[in-house]
Amino acid sequence: MPTKSTPGPLDGIRVVEMGQLIAGPFCGQLLGDFGADVVKIEPPGVGDPLRKWGQPGYPLFWELLARNKRTVTANLRTVEGQDIARRLILGSDILIENFRPGTLEGWNLSPDSLREANPGLIVIRVSGYGQTGPYATRAGFGGIGEAMGGWRNIVGEPDRPPSRMGVSIGDSLAATFACLGALTALHHRNKTGEGQVVDSSLFESVLHVMESLVPDYAVGGYVRGRSGSILPGVAPSNVYPCKDGYYLIAANQDTVFARLCVAIDQPSLSTDPRYATHEARGEHQKELDALIEVWTRQYTVDDVEAAMVTAGVPAGRMYTAKEMLDDEHFKARESLIEVDHPKWGKLPMQNAFPKLSDTPGSVRRLASQSVGQDNREVFRELLGLDDAAIDELERKGIV
Incomplete structure (x- = not known):
């Protein structure tokens, strides 16, 4: 089980996560780490593709990004599945989704209709290019946002093609900005009672950490390029x-x-x-x-x-990773924690971050080990369904 449990500053906030892979789920993880009750909706049977991501034989992405969440299933291509999602969302504070723009609308779950029924709802939308503009409906993964936002062109050696970081930095940045948007929107709602839509694009999330790259060019005509292990002009x-x-x-x-x-x-x-x-x-x-x-x-x-x-x-x-696990400063700061896992044994992972002095985050719940693991608990608690109704939904392939 997790090593430590505290309610967290977001205790009492309910989140429905409908995203997949990294950009949406990392936002959900951040909120969950600080106490939000995160209910993740996955497709029946197959679940989030992230469940299979990782090194061969060690699909461990899921264990980190799905912690502190309850997982349920709903076939959103059916009216009954859409109704389950709508009912969960209308009883929640925040909805997270990272599908291509228009997908929610196609499932009869447009933010406008959801917010009409729940005016305090905050809808977090993470996408490649944002919800507006000529590229909005294009497919976009993190790497595409890194390229368009300027990151890829400056990473690598000058005499070689653009390179990348060894992590999905575009997705993680978009999720982090989405989380920032969620928290600022919650503050606004606390004052006014009004929710809103938070639009976090991959390319703009990358753009926002590019320092003076754009004004360097606009003012001085300087085009920042690949510089290997140095930052030109900053030495040593x-x-x-x-x-x-x-x-x-x-x-x-x-x-x-x-x-x-x-x-x-x-x-x-x-x-x-x-x-x-x-x-x-x-x-x-x-x-x-x-x-x-x-x-x-x-x-x-x-x-x-x-x-x-x-x-x-x-x-x-x-x-x-070896040096991180052995380092005394990591241990003193509890930068990494160890959870007891039914499959992986003593499993180390990043602790909740940033550190709060009075209401710290924590890992309270392991990632679910099966698709739809929490269906009965959540559907009984939040939707008032009994076992017979849940059995019928399962029989029809809705959940």
Whole structure:
């Protein structure tokens, strides 16, 4: 079972999640981690495709993204299934969906009709291009949003094609902005009683973390491109080779750079006109990195880390999951927790985040282990159905 249980600040908020894969479900997970009662609707029989995502033999995406949720089934291509969804939604505070725009409307579940019956309802809509505009009805996965939002074009080495991060960052960003929208909409509803629609697109979620990429071009004609492991003009800030691995050093502020120069036994570099200012270091970025590399290659990662910690220089190791599980800071912060799982045994995963001092989030419920696992509990509790009615819905393939 989960290691710790607290009600959470969203206790009493009910969420219906109709999304699938990552963008919608991650938003639901975030809300659930902080106490919301999340009821996830899946197609009967097959469920969310995310149930099968992961490494071969280890489909573990589901265990994280479906935690703190109750799962039910409803065939939304039938009138009876749509009625089940409508009844659940009308008794809830928030609806999350990440289907292509128009899908809800095609199921007779348009936000307008839902909000007419439940004026306080907040509808979270996550999609590739948003609910409006000429591209709205196009299919869009996270990678497409990363490309359109500007991310993919600047990731990778300059002489190679655009690359990607090893995670679905576009989906996760859209889900996080959707969660932000849900919370701000809840605050508005607390003041006015009125719900609203939150429109979180993949491409705009990526766009919003692209810093000054657009004004750089609009004002100065500068097109940011792929720069490998550096940020052009920000130096020194790079990954440097050591005897036994790589180590990240970020000493681009003047005072920090001066401390780095002492640590690498070259104190005069901090007053050298080529490196004394932020602008100068940016202009001589390659040669400065080469000088630092000469020093790091002489030492192990442990040696370099000890020198950086002593000097007060921001720096860090290249962590994998193994280092995260072994690291004392992760343990002290409870950044990772361990849950008792019926299939996977002691299963580590990220803790609820961010940390709240008085009303922290928690993992109260494991991800469901079968499609429709909570049908009877939810349908009895929220819809008032008895076993005979649920049996009939199952017989007809509605749930």
